[in-house]
Amino acid sequence: MLLILDRLQQGKDVLGLCVLGQSGLANLAQAYLNNPLDDEIEQTAYIPPRIWFYQNRRLRECLEDFLNHENDIKSLYQFCVDGYAVANSFPVNAALSDKEKKGVSPFDSTRAGKYYLGTFSDAAADYRVNELLNKWVGRRGGEPLTIKQFSGYLSLVQIAAITFIANFTLQRKEEAAELRADCLLWENDSIIGRVAVIRGETTKTDPDSDARWPTSPSVEIAVQAATSVASLRMSCAVSIPEMLCTAYDVQNPYLLHAATDPWTPSSSGVKPYSIRPQMPNYRAILKRFPKLMDMGVLRITEDDLVKARMFTPNLDKGGEFAVGNVWPLAHHQLRRTGGVNMFASGLVSDGSVQVTMKHLTLLQSAYYGQNFSKVRFNEDIEGITNAAKYEVMAKQIEALVSERFVSPLGASRKEELIVNLISEKNFRGLVKAAEKGEVSFRETRLGGCTKRGHCDYGGIESIARCAGGDGDKPCRESIFDKAKRPAIQLSIEKVENRLQSVTPGSPREKALHNELSGMRNFLNVTRD
DSSP, X not given: OHHHHHHHHHTHHHHTOXXXXXXXXXXXXXXXXXXXXXXXXXXXXXXXXXXXXXHHHHHHHHHHXXXXXXXXXXXXXXXXXXXXXXXXXXXXXXXXXXXXXXXXXXXXXXXXXTOOOOOHHHHHXXXXXXXXXXXXXXXXXXXXXXXHHHHHHHHHHHHHHHHHHHHHHOOOHHHXXXXXXXOEEEEEETTTEEEEEEEEEEOSSSOEEEEEEEXXXXXHHHHXXXXXXXXXXXXXXTTOGXXXXXXXXXXXXXXXXXXXXXTSOOXXXXXXXXXXXXXXXXXXXXXXXXXXXXXXXXXXXXXXXXXXXXXXXXXXXXXXXXXXXXXXXXXXXXXXXXXXXXXXXXXXXHHHHHHHHTOSSHXXXXXXXXXXXXXXXXXXXXHHHHHHHHHHHHHHHHHTTSTTEEOTTOHXXXXXXXXXXXXXXXXXXXXXXXXXXXXXXEXXXXXXXXXXXXXXXXXXXXXXXXXXXXXXXXXXXXXXXXXXXXXXXXXXXXXXXXXXXXXXXXHHHHHHHHHHHHHHHHHXXXXX
């Protein structure tokens, strides 16, 4: 019934009537969920901000550590592969293709014979990664590292990367686990510049073999780290005939796949590369890699529970969510938490949330975002958001002194703006001045606007007045950012294409010519 009513609501303009609007549908859905005749449905938990930030920070730290030691890890991996091949006098992946043939480790003094390379722990130290491995997969008590722990570490990096990406795309874990090395795209938007986009496949409620998820630029480190590990393991997988790796697989491997290292033979035999492994759930990850998160930090506080229940009032039917317990992280919670935060931000439309979460109907997205208004009106969140807003403004004002920014009215006008804005203030002083409205800076398509209060021209929809495209001098409050040149050059091409289809002499043609003239003025002023 809800599905039918939602479709009728979306088609109200064609039908000429509306049975129930969005608010009515939300009320109906809520009434259904609260019906005492039915078993109450416990919605996926909203992760309290403290815990969300912590898990995200640890995932990022794991990925950054890997990238900081990437070359040494690659060298150690190749050293191990070569040593294993020589010690066994057979192709490097024979142990993988024959589960009965375990192979001889060149790091085992009891079996390696003449080809003994010393302990793996010594090799890790030689390649300067022993501290890294001990940090993330080392055994408590300081026992020597083993080569299987090395494989475990590489798997941890891949799993951490997939989970980190899911934090910022709101993908289902199955969707994130299907991503390949070329999944990250950068699109140039004429207004906001470079936009990070993840591409992949979604198969559940809104199937699409080539879907897009706009995301944070932060995911770049996750894609880089997972691609590096995938490439190492592909160098072994490609030599195993049973894995049936294609040329495309070699060029563009999956970010997540089972280990193909020669010292980790599969207990169930080799499977084709196209058969995908299941992404482990979050709790299984933490159990397998206990050093990834500190369980003490993940223990639920009273404040955590208050915030979680704001968005999931019927939380904890099974007694799992209680003060002192470890928060039971789950990938789907990342999805719900992101959905609530998007609804609450007031910056993302309902339709955009639906597209991002790959829902078939708006009603599904609305269900994920239940109680989002409690974030919008939460004083702590509002305070943090406002503080961040003014800190960003202060950083932007500080950056004006660099050579990146120029005034369309010349160097003397830029100096005047800097004196008026910055004077003798330090960073904290700028933040306070911004809060009081004494200084102002907001980003525009061309760079920035220093006008206090409202501006009739904006600098977003149109930049003609800011840059003097209307035949007058450029605006005195405008300042140009050289880093915006690539985006403006793309905008010029789009405007020139639009001019070919407008009516000659029309107001639209005049507006486009003014816009074009303004952008060309910008390019002239910012030319080095």
